[in-house]
Amino acid sequence: xxxxxxxxxxxxxxxxxxxxxxxxxxxxxxxxxxxxxxxxxxxxxxxxxxxxxxxxxxxxxxxxxxxxxxxxxxxxxxxxxxxxxxxxxxxxxxxxxxxxxxxxxxxxxxxxxxxxxxxxxxxxxxxxxxxxxxxxxxxxxxxxxxxxxxxxxxxxxxxxxxxxxxxxxxxxxxxxxxxxxxxxxxxxxxxxxxxxxxxxxxxxxxxxxxxxxxxxxxxxxxxxxxxxxxxxxxxxxxxxxxxxxxxxxxxxxxxxxxxxxxxxxxxxxxxxxxxxxxxxxxxxxxxxxxxxxxxxxxxxxxxxxxxxxxxxxxxxxxxxxxxxxxxxxxxxxxxxxxxxxxxxxxxxxxxxxxxxxxxxxxxxxxxxxxxxxxxxxxxxxxxxxxxxxxxxxxxxxxxxxxxxxxxxxxxxxxxxxxxxxxxxxxxxxxxxxxxxxxxxxxxxxxxxxxxxxxxxxxxxxxxxxxxxxxxxxxxxxxxxxxxxxxxxxxxxxxxxxxxxxxxxxxxxxxxxxxxxxxxxxxxxxxxxxxxxxxxxxxxxxxxxxxxxxxxxxxxxxxxxxxxxxxxxxxxxxxxxxxxxxxxxxxxxxxxxxxxxxxxxxxxxxxxxxxxxxxxxxxxxxxxxxxxxxxxxxxxxxxxxxxxxxxxxxxxxxxxxxxxxxxxxxxxxxxxxxxxxxxxxxxxxxxxxxxxxxxxxxxxxxxxxxxxxxxxxxxxxxxxxxxxxxxxxxxxxxxxxxxxxxxxxxxxxxxxxxxxxxxxxxxxxxxxxxx
Ligand SMILES: Nc1ncnc2c1ncn2[C@@H]1O[C@H](COP(=O)(O)OP(=O)(O)OP(=O)(O)O)[C@@H](O)[C@H]1O
Numbered sequence: 204x205x206x207x208x209x210x211x212x213x214x215x216x217x218x219x220x221x222x223x224x225x226x227x228x229x230x231x232x233x234x235x236x237x238x239x240x241x242x243x244x245x246x247x248x249x250x251x252x253x254x255x256x257x258x259x260x261x262x263x264x265x266x267x268x269x270x271x272x273x274x275x276x277x278x279x280x281x282x283x284x285x286x287x288x289x290x291x292x293x294x295x296x297x298x299x300x301x302x303x304x305x306x307x308x309x310x311x312x313x314x315x316x317x318x319x320x321x322x323x324x325x326x327x328x329x330x331x332x333x334x335x336x337x338x339x340x341x342x343x344x345x346x347x348x349x350x351x352x353x354x355x356x357x358x359x360x361x362x363x364x365x366x367x368x369x370x371x372x373x374x375x376x377x378x379x380x381x382x383x384x385x386x387x388x389x390x391x392x393x394x395x396x397x398x399x400x401x402x403x404x405x406x407x408x409x410x411x412x413x414x415x416x417x418x419x420x421x422x423x424x425x426x427x428x429x430x431x432x433x434x435x436x437x438x439x440x441x442x443x444x445x446x447x448x449x450x451x452x453x454x455x456x457x458x459x460x461x462x463x464x465x466x467x468x469x470x471x472x473x474x475x476x477x478x479x480x481x482x483x484x485x486x487x488x489x490x491x492x493x494x495x496x497x498x499x500x501x502x503x504x505x506x507x508x509x510x511x512x513x514x515x516x517x518x519x520x521x522x523x524x525x526x527x528x529x530x531x532x533x534x535x536x537x538x539x540x541x542x543x544x545x546x547x548x549x550x551x552x553x554x555x556x557x558x559x560x561x562x563x564x565x566x567x568x569x570x571x572x573x574x575x576x577x578x579x580x581x582x583x584x585x586x587x588x589x590x591x592x593x594x595x596x597x598x599x600x601x602x603x604x605x606x607x608x609x610x611x612x613x614x615x616x617x618x619x620x621x622x623x624x625x626x627x628x629x630x631x632x633x634x635x636x637x638x639x640x641x642x643x644x645x646x647x648x649x650x651x652x653x654x655x656x657x658x659x660x661x662x663x664x665x666x667x668x669x670x671x672x673x674x675x676x677x678x679x680x681x682x683x684x685x686x687x688x689x690x691x692x693x694x695x696x697x698x699x700x701x702x703x704x705x706x707x708x709x710x711x712x713x714x715x716x717x718x719x720x721x722x723x724x725x726x727x728x729x730x731x732x733x734x735x736x737x738x739x740x741x742x743x744x745x746x747x748x749x750x751x752x753x754x755x756x757x758x759x760x761x762x763x764x765x766x767x768x769x770x771x772x773x774x775x776x777x778x779x780x781x782x783x784x785x786x787x788x789x790x791x792x793x794x795x796x797x798x799x800x801x802x803x804x805x806x807x808x809x810x811x812x813x814x815x816x817x818x819x820x821x822x823x824x825x826x827x828x829x830x831x832x833x834x835x836x837x838x839x840x841x842x843x844x845x846x847x848x849x850x851x852x853x854x855x856x857x858x859x860x861x862x863x864x865x866x867x868x869x870x871x872x873x874x875x876x877x878x879x880x881x882x883x884x885x886x887x888x889x890x891x892x893x894x895x896x897x898x899x900x901x902x903x904x905x906x907x908x909x910x911x912x913x914x915x916x917x918x919x920x921x922x923x924x925x926x927x928x929x930x931x932x933x934x935x936x937x938x939x940x941x942x943x944x945x946x947x948x949x950x951x952x953x954x955x956x957x958x959x960x961x962x963x964x965x966x967x968x969x970x971x972x973x
Pocket of ligand 1: 533534535536539556557558559560561562563564565699
């Protein structure tokens with residue numbers, strides 16, 4: 204830990220306080236310090252609650268120089284000194300901090316228990332019984348208040364000894380209250396699984412400090428769960444036993460082989476018995492992922508078992524397709540016609556194809572034909588058709604192309620931010636058909652939730668491009684369903700979009716079929732590859748953007764995509780540079796600083812997390828339309844108003860970390876969206892990240908123009924890395940097992956599943972662990 208200074212003093216003034224995050228800034232009049240200060244006043248900031256006047260505080264932390272406000276102490280931890288005289292203790296106890304304790308009662312407490320009253324009561328609550336004439340309700344409340352004010356402070360001081368700062372201390376205290384320190388000393392690894400942001404490495408450091416042995420059961424068990432978690436956040440549904448042992452050796456014993464592998468298996472069995480891990484055929488699963496996979500296989504089997512009874516004449520279908528062909532001014536190709544027919548004839552269908560192969564065209568055909576052939580006498584009803592996509596932008600595109608309202612999967616299922624969805628196995632969706640677009644983005648957990656909510660008589664059509672990136676969450680559901688061959692599939696191959704002159708579409712298909720030329724093709728009508736080094740990439744991008752703006756394109760049309768946030772051509776750097784061009788500082792333009800960023804009226808921003816209560820979701824892009832300063836905002840806090848395509852959402856400072864500038868966004872976040880102009884740097888610092896499906900996803904985001912700047916050899920090299928990130932899943936085998944094609948997974952050693960209550964299986968989500 205870097206050198207810490209201490210500052211003792213009393214509160215002058217609270218400058219800022221966020222009740223929710225407990226982030227505070229205060230001015231202190233200094234009584235004692237080991238710093239060399241010119242003045243007796245110092246600003247302290249950090250995650251501590253509002254300070255009260257008249258108390259002595261000791262802050263520990265490091266000095267920082269704020270560009271505007273000068274020297275400040277960034278507080279790592281603090282303690283509040285209890286009043287030292289009986290009079291001041293009476294004053295403290297009768298303050299507003301303690302509900303129901305007046306001057307008289309406070310005096311009684313101090314008279315009976317003396318100057319150490321607070322410490323004594325915190326150590327032994329029954330001490331308060333010695334104070335005569337205090338109602339038991341008041342006592343209860345007093346102890347609770349005391350624990351809240353004093354308990355937290357004592358815990359923070361203690362935690363600081365283990366290197367735990369205030370922010371994390373608050374989270375620990377919220378979860379464990381006064382048991383925090385005891386828990387830390389007994390088993391710090393427990394925190395890893397119950398407190399967000401408390402990682403295995405930190406627990407390990409504390410454990411070493413406490414002298415917990417390397418092969419202590421809690422350490423090994425926490426290590427196992429940590430490895431499974433890590434693997435899940437890399438997209439894997441399971442981890443091979445052999446791989447787990449290898450990873451565990453690195454994690455726990457710096458690569459030295461564990462002598463006693465049997466004891467490792469004992470630990471594993473213990474976790475299996477506790478239902479924290481599922482073991483099946485030498486593969487280890489986190490239970491929520493195991494049950495999600497089982498769920499998808501069984502739900503799919505349920506849907507596939509009832510085949511569609513269709514009754515229409517082929518001539519009727521031809522005539523109906525004819526109608527839509529006339530409407531659209533196109534002639535459906537043979538594979539497109541077959542796709543519409545297959546969708547009508549089967550209960551479940553997967554529709555896949557690269558860009559411009561007519562997936563949307565087929566979807567429109569399916570909707571039109573279904574309506575005409577099967578709902579003859581009924582008017583078209585939105586409620587018969589459910590359209591959904593994993594992101595808001597993809598849902599919006601689906602709405603635009605079909606004329607029917609499409610929702611995100613989360614809002615379709617009625618997600619309120621809680622784990623349970625409103626629509627589920629016991630309260631299913633209603634309608635005749637569900638079509639889900641961009642299905643490659645759906646992970647195993649969400650696929651399970653979705654399929655559960657689909658009633659057996661509903662037709663299901665999943666649409667996606669199998670060559671795009673798999674879902675961010677674990678699994679590769681679309682790819683696995685295609686491999687399983689259990690579900691009818693239509694693969695569209697022929698390219699229709701701008702058949703003759705779109706190089707973007709040709710490039711995408713050449714990437715797909717590994718047919719890239721040795722040399723860059725240079726400039727085309729909708730494509731350019733500009734050779735530039737990483738040192739000059741940002742300059743080049745700035746020039747391209749300036750030209751595009753001169754030509755009349757807007758910031759909504761132009762999107763820079765990159766695979767990494769940091770590095771010199773990373774998303775953060777790009778955003779800072781591009782902000783100067785898209786939305787430069789102007790005297791009258793309001794702006795607010797937030798850590799390294801500036802948010803300014805007119806900035807393009809992206810939402811980084813799902814916020815169902817505000818109806819904004821991860822990946823939504825909006826524009827800051829107003830900046831309100833605390834003094835004028837109704838909330839009395841700095842505020843940003845962001846317009847997400849017609850939906851205005853307000854963000855106060857505590858929500859600012861939910862958004863970032865979006866002139867450049869990550870390729871992962873761009874999934875499900877398309878932009879008129881895409882600029883894609885492919886430079887050396889990105890090398891490690893560049894793989895085929897990532898580049899393919901980026902390339903296919905460009906609708907009318909794609910400009911790649913960087914080195915062609917790095918581009919080619921990335922495209923050769925195909926299967927490097929193959930995900931470990933068992934969905935294919937599981938579907939086959941359910942179908943009776945193979946029994947491999949049926950007779951398993953999946954121990955201890957039976958005693959798990961259904962509710963218990965349902966209650967996890969993989970996002971809890973990521
Ligand atoms: N049979 C066809 N004849 C002529 N044009 C067609 C045909 N099918 C599709 N198109 C046109 O090709 C373009 C791409 O089609 P569509 O949007 O359906 O493909 P997509 O697979 O959904 O593409 P993307 O994934 O890139 O959005 C559209 O302009 C569409 O009108």
